[in-house]
Amino acid sequence: MRRTVCFALILLLLLLTSVSYAVTYPAQRGVVNDDADVLSDATVKDIEKLNDRFSDVRFIVVTRHFLGGTDAQDYCDNLFKAWNLYESDLLLLLVIGEERYAVTAGIAVTSALPSDGINNLLSSKLRKAFIQDRDYDGAVGSFILGTATQVARTNGTSLSTAGLFGTETQTQSSNSSSGSTLFTTNLTGNWWNSFFSNGEAVDDEFPHSVSYTLYETDNSSSSGFSFGKIILIAIVVMFFIRSRTKRINKVTQAAHHVDPFRKQR
Amino acid sequence: MSEQAAPAEQVTTTKEKKSLDPRIAFCLMIIMICIALCIGARKAWIEKRIVVETAYAEWQENVEQRVETGYNLLTVAGRYLSQDDPLVAALKNDVALMETATKGIADGVEAAAASQQFVKDANALLSALSSNSAVMADSRDNMYVSSMLPQAVEQSGRDAAQQAYNTTAESFNKGMRSFSGFLAHLTGVEYAVELPENGANNQ
Numbered sequence: 001m002r003r004t005v006c007f008a009l010i011l012l013l014l015l016l017t018s019v020s021y022a023v024t025y026p027a028q029r030g031v032v033n034d035d036a037d038v039l040s041d042a043t044v045k046d047i048e049k050l051n052d053r054f055s056d057v058r059f060i061v062v063t064r065h066f067l068g069g070t071d072a073q074d075y076c077d078n079l080f081k082a083w084n085l086y087e088s089d090l091l092l093l094l095v096i097g098e099e100r101y102a103v104t105a106g107i108a109v110t111s112a113l114p115s116d117g118i119n120n121l122l123s124s125k126l127r128k129a130f131i132q133d134r135d136y137d138g139a140v141g142s143f144i145l146g147t148a149t150q151v152a153r154t155n156g157t158s159l160s161t162a163g164l165f166g167t168e169t170q171t172q173s174s175n176s177s178s179g180s181t182l183f184t185t186n187l188t189g190n191w192w193n194s195f196f197s198n199g200e201a202v203d204d205e206f207p208h209s210v211s212y213t214l215y216e217t218d219n220s221s222s223s224g225f226s227f228g229k230i231i232l233i234a235i236v237v238m239f240f241i242r243s244r245t246k247r248i249n250k251v252t253q254a255a256h257h258v259d260p261f262r263k264q265r
Numbered sequence: 266m267s268e269q270a271a272p273a274e275q276v277t278t279t280k281e282k283k284s285l286d287p288r289i290a291f292c293l294m295i296i297m298i299c300i301a302l303c304i305g306a307r308k309a310w311i312e313k314r315i316v317v318e319t320a321y322a323e324w325q326e327n328v329e330q331r332v333e334t335g336y337n338l339l340t341v342a343g344r345y346l347s348q349d350d351p352l353v354a355a356l357k358n359d360v361a362l363m364e365t366a367t368k369g370i371a372d373g374v375e376a377a378a379a380s381q382q383f384v385k386d387a388n389a390l391l392s393a394l395s396s397n398s399a400v401m402a403d404s405r406d407n408m409y410v411s412s413m414l415p416q417a418v419e420q421s422g423r424d425a426a427q428q429a430y431n432t433t434a435e436s437f438n439k440g441m442r443s444f445s446g447f448l449a450h451l452t453g454v455e456y457a458v459e460l461p462e463n464g465a466n467n468q
Binding site: 066068069096097098134 | 334341413
């Protein structure tokens with residue numbers, strides 16, 4: 001009876017975990033998944049080249065025309081999980097028809113940027129080009145270059161962006177001591193950063209668009225029961241039941257044990 | 266002189282075997298037969314019910330596609346028409362009702378009616394947008410309104426899944442009117458909801 005109950009509970013847990021993954025997402029096809037077909041071949045190649053040159057961050061770009069009512073940030077977060085992206089990955093989602101975008105980044109990326117760094121980069125590098133100018137190549141290139149540059153500066157990594165996204169010569173050397181403190185520290189909060197920001201301040205000029213905050217994911221964190229945990233729980237429960245059953249059997253046998261000296265009386 | 270202990274009197278008692286009253290046994294047998302019949306009927310009709318629910322799930326998928334298309338169309342329409350526009354409001358209402366079915370909130374009757382109406386309302390809205398000069402001036406939205414969204418409406422508007430479900434549900438309900446179906450209904454197997462076609466309520 002107990003075993004049946006335990007198995008039923010384990011099955012229920014398995015069902016619960018399977019329900020949470022019922023939504024399907026498209027399979028990943030490389031680092032650029034231009035489903036909306038708005039990016040040029042040159043931009044796609046530049047993203048791939050940058051990923052080859054710069055190992056601190058891997059940029060993945062997805063474009064869609066519409067999301068069918070799904071929130072862009074939720075979709076981006078779930079896609080990040082569905083594609084098993086890791087701490088050094090940054091997923092940029094552009095929803096062309098809805099004029100929305102979202103970013104999900106791993107912990108290694110966000111820790112190399114100041115607080116709200118990605119929001120500032122989205123505001124200054126991507127927003128206007130994406131919404132007003134509809135220069136999708138420019139928006140993506142500008143944002144990716146800005147992010148890569150900031151991360152390289154923080155990590156002290158050498159980065160060469162020569163020939164990428166229309167730039168002539170731009171090299172970020174290691175151990176650079178110059179540059180605004182905007183990119184390496186963020187002690188005073190958003191208002192201070194926006195004061196020194198290179199881009200326009202976030203305003204209501206584009207009422208149909210919303211900028212999203214980044215999503216931080218920790219590679220070591222887990223959400224809910226994994227299949228392995230369920231198996232482990234099942235093994236522990238079965239071991240417990242068996243050992244308890246054996247103890248009960250031993251006690252029962254001892255109670256029925258016949259005293260050999262009793263017959264002589 | 267040795268005294269021999271008199272053997273102890275062996276007292277034997279015989280237990281009287283009690284036998285079950287034949288009438289009670291007969292009643293028990295009838296009850297067990299009824300229980301067996303009910304269990305058998307339920308088991309058989311549960312399997313048929315699963316087939317109906319599978320067909321319902323396929324129809325729900327079709328409705329989900331329409332809901333997504335509806336949201337996409339409303340997103341584009343929202344840039345050129347006000348939220349109070351009757352065409353926008355009508356489509357919003359259809360989408361909201363269809364969502365009740367996809368989220369399992371309602372049994373699908375209202376959603377089916379809304380789903381039938383969705384194609385007409387979506388086409389009406391597309392027609393209004395395509396004649397809007399601001400839309401025609403925007404190459405991207407013009408492409409959505411003239412090509413991508415009409416295709417999506419046409420594809421999601423196919424009613425094959427609803428017809429297939431209704432056929433399955435009708436056949437199931439007909440079978441449930443038999444004796445075994447009656448027993449299955451007593452044990453909790455529900456009749457299938459038949460979805461309205463062409464705006465009529467078949468219930």
